[in-house]
Amino acid sequence: MPSLKTLRNRIASVKATQKITKAMQMVAAAKLRKAQMAAEAARPYAERMNTVLANLAKGLEGQPDAPVLLAGNGRDQVHLLLVATAERGLCGAFNSSIARLARDHANRLLAEGKTVKILCIGRKGADQLKRQFADKIIDIIDLKALKTIGFGDADAIGKRVIAMFAKGEYDVCTLFYSRFKSVISQIPTAQRIVPAEVQGTAVSTGGIYEYEPDEATILSDLLPRNVSVQIFRALLENGASEQGARMSAMDSATRNAGEMIKKLTTVYNRSRQAMITKELIEIISGAEAL
């Protein structure tokens, strides 16, 4: 049986922890609202981009002169994994679930005899992948200094990814991030961005489209931009997911702390009672002996 003093100390420290987790939960809730708004505001652009790409890609499908960013360079040997995670921990399984998805993907590729390169966006994913793939990680992009992610930041990453592709440093690029479904559900997702995976179906516009300059020129202008847009969208979704995950993780931490305090208080009260009873017995038996 621990002494009353240690019990009191433990209760006090659990209470202090509970205060911190509660504060973190509220901060995460406020940030989540902002992040969610940013993610929703970015959707129209990404959707339009997809529709336009789908329209253009349909026209060029199967043609030999299709841009390499769309059709690929014909090889499938070197894979670049772009792993986007958070900069901070304490957000439940958020970081590890993205890292796990990336790790499984990398292991599968390695088993097939492919070469894997990893580019990490965010420290936390890098920390987890470092254990197994320390020699595969080519760089870690740190976004810690940024309060909000602007398109410029995503564009810089996108330009870098495309420059690497142009130099032939990889053949296929896959982006890993967590899609925000709701506060309690974030889905780790893998998306191929080079060559572009055209989602959505082409919409028939009824009339004949005129292209200015020609389709190929527009497409070659659009495809690099699309890579940046996809990265931007992934980063925003990730931001919202991170805050959501942190919110629910901190919520259950607060609840756990509450339960623990309740249990400890019961133990404390019981042992206090036992102590009093013991002292009384001692006094009474002492008096009787006289």
Added chain:
Amino acid sequence: MAAFKFELVSPEKLILSEEVDQVVVPGTDGDFTVLAGHSPVMTTIRPGFIDIVRAGGKPSKIFIRGGFADVAPNGLTILAEKAMPAEELKADVIAAQIKNAEEDLADAKTEAAKTAAAEILGQLKDIQAALGK
């Protein structure tokens, strides 16, 4: 004049979505005016101003950079990487900012800071060129 639907979208948000009468778009191959019932065109844009004319409202100018315009039967959509209302752009302010950006570029130590500074400078120069006309 018949109105049509016009949307201006940047990666960060939907900037404008309204019924307008006429929009002048700076296309890569030359400026063109979009009116209701324009035949479907898809074009990339060069940095410059779009001119918006609304029924009864006053016309407005917005600077756009990088992106494309999509004229579909149901309206005009411009996807622009950057968009700024013209009122916020004054020649002397831009000139001061260019000077600032050039100093930043000279001071930049890391590779990332250098690219960022060069990007800003390029943008400002585009605006200045568009204003000069």
